[in-house]
Structure formats: structure tokens, C-alpha cells
Amino acid sequence: MNYVRSIKHADIVHRCFRCGYCKFPEDYSDFNCPSYKAFGWDTFSPGGRMWLIRAWLSGELPTSERFTKILYSCVACNNCKDQCVFPKFKDFLPDIFLETKAELVNEGRVPPEVRDYFKAMATSGNPYKLPQPERGKWAEGTGLPEFDGQEYLFYVGCVGSYDEVGRKMARSVGRALMDAGVSVGILGSEETCDGNEVRILGEMGLFAELAGKTIARFSERMVKKIITLDPHALNAFKNEYPELGWEFKAFHYTEVLARLVREKKIAFREYPAKVTYHDPCYLGRHNGIYGPPREILKAVPDLDLVEMDRSGPNAFCCGGGGGNFFTDILGTGEDSAARVRLREALQTGAGVVAVACPNCAKMLTDAVKTEELEDEIKVLGIAELLTHL
């Protein structure tokens, strides 16, 4: 029996004109689609994907290694959705890419890197294949208490729990929250993965399982409000979990810190440096949060905040979205997103790139090494700028 491919929005796919507005930011200054920028073929652009998906759905193109690479090189940055000139269907572009990946998962035809990621998540509950008890080690020495009915749960996610760059960021945010007197606790080794990347890579069954576990854990601990380290987790909690019956409030840590700045609960000291801020896609384009990180940085005495050419809704992704943080399908070539973005940051004359996402922090930190720019620029989480004082 032949397998019949189908996706929910199949009736929209043919409406793409492949005009290419989706490749650009609003001012057309450079290509703003990370996979198109990295690979340079029209097939790796949003319009290219739309046309290939149509041919694939009709059976004109078979599932192939190349086709899956094209689909999985999308970093889900949402630039295409924002820049597409067709208002009647632009909002569905990311859905179409996601549904196609989900169909590839159903076919059992995903790139090996994606398969390995799913395996790790299914067996270990984290992409690093590390034991669950190690999940809470990041917090050692911070004094952050276990969650026990505090006002907020501080949720750090997999990168904040296991990756060294992520852990550093998690510790600095935790300290900043405590220093400001926020009533906050953590789940430590009992924290479970939010599943955002599993979902965006198309493994909907595994996402449902992970999300179910996380919701159950939150419910049994009576969690009402959450502060996330990771905008990816924020995205899952705000935009995906409600469909699963979740009723909690989620905030990104920059939203909370910005409020504390306004309430004058953060003690600043000078930070005499030129700093540029990189907007994470899951904070900015996905959730519309652009102001709070800047509000915090602007409050730091002597800190000179300069914007990159592409910022806010037009920011260029670091390449860590869409699961690429773990699968690395974009690679580390000269035109890979993180290296391009780092060079753009360097052009501002800044000595620091401030970030609000552990994935971005790691991607850009690696790019600093690859570009051999350790003496010229460093990557710091926003809270690290505060706690370094």
C-alpha cells in the first residue's frame, strides 16, 4: 500500500508565489533567513520549501536525504512569517513547515542528527544523555531553594541545566532574582524538559509525553507562576501548553528583571562598556518581547547600548532555533547564522553581546571561538552583566 502524505494546511501550500520577500528583513539590508544564508540555494529559503513541499505532497518528489535536510535546516525563526506579503496565509508558514516535519517523523525519514536527538530525549529526558539527578547541579552554591510554594518557580530547561554556558546563565539569573528579593524556588533534579524543540522538530507524540510530565510535575507542586531562563521554554508554556490544559502564568526572566528595575529593587553599579543586544527569536518574533531586555541594559550606569543593523523584529537568528542547537544541520561554515550574527555585532564596535537565551549564548560563544575573536568581543547573559558588578 502506498503511503499517502498529508498535512493540515495542504490547501495553502500552492499559494506561495516564491517572490522572496520572506528572505529579507523589513529594510532588505541582507538575507534574514538563516538556512538560505548558510546554504545559498533557493530551495533552502521559505519559498523554496513551500514549492518543494507541494511537489512532495503530490508525489512529484520523493522523500530524500536532501529534502529532509532542507526541511530540518529551518530554524523556526519566524522571519518568513513576519515578512511574507500575503496576509491571508502568512501566519501558516511555520505551521506548514512543522506539519511537514511531523509527517517526515511519521514516515520515519528524518536526518540522523534529528533521530539521535529524539532518541536521547526519549531515553534520558534530555538531549545530553545525562542522568536526571545531574539536572539540578547547576544550582549548587547559589542558595536557590527548592520550590515549595514560593510565588515563582524558576524553570531553567535542558540547556540551563546541563550546558556549561547555560548553567552560568542560569546561576546569574537565579542570583539576580534572589538579590532582588523575589520569592522563587527551583525544581532542581525534578525538573523535566518543556519539549519545545521536540515539538518544532515534529515529534508530536514525544512532545505530548514530555509536556504531560511537566504539567503533572507543576500541578503536583502547586506551581502558579513560572519564570523561565529560556525563551524556548517560555514559548512552549505560553503558546503550546494552554492547548494541553495548562493554567499557569509564564514570564521570561527579562520581564521580571525589568519590572524589578522599574521598582528600583536592583542595585546597579557602573558597567563602562559598549554593549549590543541580540534578540532571541523565541523571545522577540515568537512572543513580541523586545523592550524588557533593553530596559534592563539601559538602566545600567555607564553601559552604552548600541543596536545592530538588524534588531528587534528584524533581528537575524543565531541559528539555534528549530532544534538546530542540538542537530547542527546549519553547520559552522562562514555563512552559518551564529558567525554572521557575531560579525554583525562586532561591526557595532561593542565589546559585549548581551543575550537573553542560553541557546543564543552558546551559539554565539562558539562563534566567538570559531571566528577567533576572543580578544575583541564576549557574550554575556543580561543577568551576568548585573551579577558581574
Place this chain on the structure above:
Amino acid sequence: MSDAMQALIEIVGERGVSNNPEELWFYGRDPGVLEAHRPEYVVAPRTTEEVRKIVQLANREKIPLVPMGNGMSLTGLVIPLKGGIVLDMKRMNKIVEVNAMARYAVVEGGTSQGVLKAHLERHYPNLRHSLPDAPPTTTIAANVALHGQGRLTNQYGFNSDMVTGMEIVLPTGEVCRIGSPALGPYWFSKGPTLPDLSGLFLGWLGTTGIITKLGLKLYPKKKYRDVELFVTDRVELVPDILYRLTHLEMLEDVNVWFQPKPLLFADNFHVTIYFTGDTEEEIEFKRRMIWNALQLHMDSKDGGFMSVQYMKGMLLQMPQRSIADFADVPRGGGFEYSGPITIIEHFPQYAAKVVELAAKYNVLYASSARLISGGHCMMFSISFAFNRSDPAMMQRVKHALDEAAAFSLEMGGVPWKPNFMEQKLTMERLDPQALRLMQMIKKNLDPNGIMNPGNWEVNS
């Protein structure tokens, strides 16, 4: 692996060449209604030297070679009709130089319109180029290669008239500079006072060489830009309206458009008049002059100025993003247009033909004319939208466009970016000695007929 594939990898590296089914499928078609043809390879060079080596290989092995920008001509000009190599030029996208005082830019052959616009806005806010309303991904070189138009075409002519020098890779692999850059470091003239060799490449649709660098005139960018919209339901008055407006010699751009949907626009002809100035006084003076020029038609109650406040932002946008929107009117992802260049006197006949063809073939139309060189001629677009998932509708659009092309030739018009069939129709009507001259040029420049074969096949 084939010998050609191996040779291409040696030239551009593995990331610069593909024979994967996905790229061969995608690069074998464009967004218009013409049938797809599969290439054997898609190659994306980064330097003139790489282009030179690719052309030498293609010429030696007699492999068809189709240079491509963004592939948005809509008339199949980059569909590889005879297979071979599609050369995606978009990785050659550097802005090489801007000479602000001499007002020209030098760009690589795959530089997009959008990138040059952004570069000028950021670094040279007093300069601009003639931006077409095509998507910003379209390339400057492709636009001039097909005699495209833009926002400054009413003032300064076709965008190809604005070329100030070229670097070309000839079909036999030599790299050749045209105009002032053939003599020295400056890119201020494509021809004069030398014989103007740019004509060997402009309008030839990539059949005589590959543009790897291009000089382009820049123009003053005024502080203010404004728009007025004159509306009439009497099509026979449109030529006179345009004549009066062009007499002013002070307008940036003039477009005339009509379409049946939305109903607000049905049965009217809309003349969009763009003007610029460095002071508010200058803008108001020009506005008064525009109104005065058309006072006669207002007094006779044959037309009037429509308030543009609610759509001013859209009208002043460059490029106008809403133009692509037409492709989705039938929920379908496509439109294509025939865009003959003709005299403004013929506007009423062309307008009638659009409506007639739309009714005959049961397709949706939109039309927009743009004045060229102060009214010496205009581009009259006959556009039909289609639903890409409806092959019968696409076929009807194709027939309607074929008929539109034949009509424009009968009317003495010149087809703009004609597809390969329209090129044949054109050559059948062409002065035999002019055709013979084209044959001589083509035969000498491209002896093996490798460049974009199927187009301008004057020797067949």
C-alpha cells in the same frame, strides 16, 4: 559522477553545485504559467573568475548555460528550455563601490535591488536608484538585461539606460569590460563617447553573455515624496491626462491602473502621480501645478482627485509590497503579465483588450501602465492571476497572454521581457535586415549557441 559534475565541483566547490532532484526540480520552473524544463546542474558562483571557468567549460562541452537572478520575470526567461546549467548568480551580491559625487554604484551581477536600496538608505541618504516594484530579491543585473523599469523611469528612461559600465563574461569565456571601465577605474559611462557596446547585452535576455559587474546611475533623493491620485471613468481621456502631466516635466513617476476588484476600484482609471521636493513649498507648488494641469477635466466633471490618505502609506512604499498580493486574489499563488512598450495614445485600445481577454478566458485581470521617459512611451501591463492548483485556469491565462502579445505586436508595440514564443512572433515581424544583424551578433558572440538557448534564437 559525470565529468561535467566533477569539473564544476573543481571550479565552485561542492557547496556551489547541485544535481540533487530538489534543486533540479525548483530551478527548472518559474512562477509563471510556462512548462518546466529540468536542468542537469545548478551552479552558484561567487566570483567572476568562477563564472569565466564555468562558461569555458560549458562552451567547450557545448552545455546550455542559463544565467539567473531571482527568476521573477514570470515569462520563463530562466527556465532552461534545453537543459544544461542554471547559473544562480545571487551569491555574487557585493556592492563594489559607490561614487557619491559622480552618482553611480558598481555592484556584482547577483546583487539584489533590496540590498542596494538598503545600502544607499543607510550610507548615502541623499542618493537613490530606480527601484522597480518587483520583489526586492530581484537582481539589478537581470532587471537591466531585460530592459526593466523602475520608480525613476518616467524621469530618466528604462533602467537599462541608467547603466554606467559593465563587466561581461562572453560566451567563449573572455572577461570584457564595457564603457568607461574599459579604459580606467571609473564607471560613469556605458558607452559614449565610445561605440556603445552595452547594446550587445542589454535586452538580449542572457543570450550573449553574463553580467558579472554593473555600474548603475544614482540620482538625488529628495527630502519629501508625495502622491496624488486622479480618477476618471472615461478611458479615452487617459492619453490627454498623461500628456498634460508629462508636460509639467516635474514628476517622479506616473502609473495608470485599473482593476475590477475590490469594487471601489471597478470601472475607473486611476492615475497615480508621484512627485518629490526638498522643501514643503516645493511639494505644494508641484501639487498645485498637477491640479492645475488637470483642472480642465475636473471642470468638465470627467474626473477628480481622490483622497489618498487611507492608502498613502501603501502607495508610497518602495517596492510596493501589495503588488505581489494580486497573485493570491484567486487563492492561487500566481499571476503573469504581458507588458508591451507602446505609445500612450493607444491606452484606450489596450484597456479594452484587457477587459475583453479577461471575459473571453474567464480570468481575473489587473492592469497598470508606467510612463517612460516623460511620456515618449509606456509599459502597459496586461496581468492575469491564476490558481496554481488549477491547471485549466493556468492554461486559460496562457492563452489570454498569447493573444495579448499578438495584439500588442499588431498595434505596433514592442513586447517587454517576451517569452520564447513571443520572441518568435516578434522575430517574424522584425525588419529582415535587423534580424540579420541580430544573427550576425549572436553567431559571433556565441558560436556554439550555449547561452540561454531557446531564447532569441535568431539563427534557427
